[in-house]
């Protein structure tokens with residue numbers, strides 16, 4: 001019987017392919033940018049740091065992502081504004097970023113006030129924090145800085161949301 005070289009080539013290809021894929025795992029692994037984008041989305045960063053995110057149903061173009069909120073969050077801590085992260089990463093290094101999130105080391109200009117959910121984000125791994133940083137940096141600078149922090153007892157000049165638990169009046 002005559003040997004069929006085509007058939008042999010197919011068998012060789014089937015056997016060799018998984019080896020080849022195994023040798024080059026980066027073919028399947030998500031890139032740092034994809035991982036960062038995923039973490040930003042799942043971590044809810046846009047909810048506070050991107051104006052109109054919720055109303056848009058998460059459909060805003062990347063050009064508007066994480067450009068900071070003009071609406072303040074008021075509570076016992078005063079009134080805070082979710083920073084423009086596109087500008088922040090231009091002068092905060094990756095090392096400082098990781099120290100803030102992972103090791104709870106605030107920078108003088110960024111004292112880590114509420115309602116940013118730091119307690120949850122301290123759980124992120126260094127690898128994930130680097131991916132988030134790389135993704136935001138990759139988006140490039142955009143927008144203006146968010147309004148400045150207003151201490152407790154002072155009235156902000158912008159719209160703001162008040163975070164004060166309300167007690168329902170007792171029904172007689």
Ligand code: HEC
Nearest residue numbers: 043044045048080081082083110111112113114115116117
């Ligand atoms: C519930 C709203 C909210 C969410 C969600 C949120 N942030 Fe913030 N973030 C804020 C506010 C408000 C500030 C300003 C805090 C301040 O003035 O100290 C802030 C500040 C920051 C700062 C600067 C540190 C500081 O204290 O000023 C960084 C960096 C940051 N956020 C990154 C992120 C990233 C990354 C995510 C998603 C993984 C995220 N934030 C999700 C509200 C939020």
